[in-house]
Amino acid sequence: MNCAVVTVGDELLAGRTTNTNATWLCARLRERGVRVERVTTVPDRVGDIARVINEYRAEYDAVLVTGGLGPTHDDLTMEGVAAALGRSVEESAEALEWLTAEGGYAREDLASGTADLPKGARALHNEVGVAPGAALAGVYVLPGVPAEMEAMFEAIEDDFSGEAIHREVVVADEPESALLDRLEELQAEFSVTVGSYPGDSVRVSIESGDEEEVAAAADWLRARVAGVEDAE
Known part of the structure; x- marks a missing residue:
């Protein structure tokens, strides 16, 4: 919906x-x-x-x-x-x-x-x-x-109802511009929606209706960015 x-x-x-x-x-x-x-x-x-x-x-x-x-x-x-x-x-x-x-x-x-x-x-x-x-x-x-x-x-x-939307956020201590190649690869590798939100660090939001796909994509990104932590 x-x-x-x-x-x-x-x-x-x-x-x-x-x-x-x-x-x-x-x-x-x-x-x-x-x-x-x-x-x-x-x-x-x-x-x-x-x-x-x-x-x-x-x-x-x-x-x-x-x-x-x-x-x-x-x-x-x-x-x-x-x-x-x-x-x-x-x-x-x-x-x-x-x-x-x-x-x-x-x-x-x-x-x-x-x-x-x-x-x-x-x-x-x-x-x-x-x-x-x-x-x-x-x-x-x-x-x-x-x-x-x-x-x-x-x-x-x-x-109002629809498919549950699952989300994980990975925080990267790198400039957003330095992450572009990995974010592109992430979207090519997984069926997820990705958003990046810069500040003191970069919050990368990963979303999909498939909870397992979101978890796998978040794990993939955590292994490839510097200084990460989980976020709500």
């Missing part, structure tokens, strides 16, 4: 808010064997949201969208998702019933538009806040508040 993550918000693009949601989602999806192949941030504009979702729906098994939920003037994500899917936005009886029966809110206390979702969407209930999320046609819409987003994702995480 592969997917894309779309984060919505002018505050993210202005640098006023750190995009922790994308990092958290990527890590949790990775743990479930799902490959995240795109992370994109878009402004609070219906056209931008719809255009990116349309593009990614055609390419990936699922699209996760966070941010821009609620009844205020700049909460436009549901409209953007609805536009991408060719749906109208309407009050969700499912969302409204949960908010009043389980959420403990009186209907008259809810701001107008709180329960509005794209027509036909499955409501994703917000156990931590108010604004519901939605799931429809492989698009999952989650809140932008991290605690709300995390709780909502955990309620639907069984929708």
Whole structure:
């Protein structure tokens, strides 16, 4: 399974808010064997949201969208998702019933538009806040508040699964440029994905769905680089 993550918000693009949601989602999806192949941030504009979702729906098994939920003037994500899917936005009886029966809110206390979702969407209930999320046609819409987003994702995480990805990291005390020949040979010898990340030393990440292949590749590299140690 592969997917894309779309984060919505002018505050993210202005640098006023750190995009922790994308990092958290990527890590949790990775743990479930799902490959995240795109992370994109878009402004609070219906056209931008719809255009990116349309593009990614055609390419990936699922699209996760966070941010821009609620009844205020700049909460436009549901409209953007609805536009991408060719749906109208309407009050969700499912969302409204949960908010009043389980959420403990009186209907008259809810701001107008709180329960509005794209027509036909499955409501994703917000156990931590108010604004519901939605799931429809492989698009999952989650809140932008991290605690709300995390709780909502955990309620639907069984929708996301894939082949377990195994990883080992070898740390080499050599310049990255000096390792190029051995990294090329490593990739030729083993069916693994290799990434190198320089710093005070070079961290070489070795990944594959085959745990034994990863272990063999890591052992091969350890025997051929200077000053190595295991790393998480």
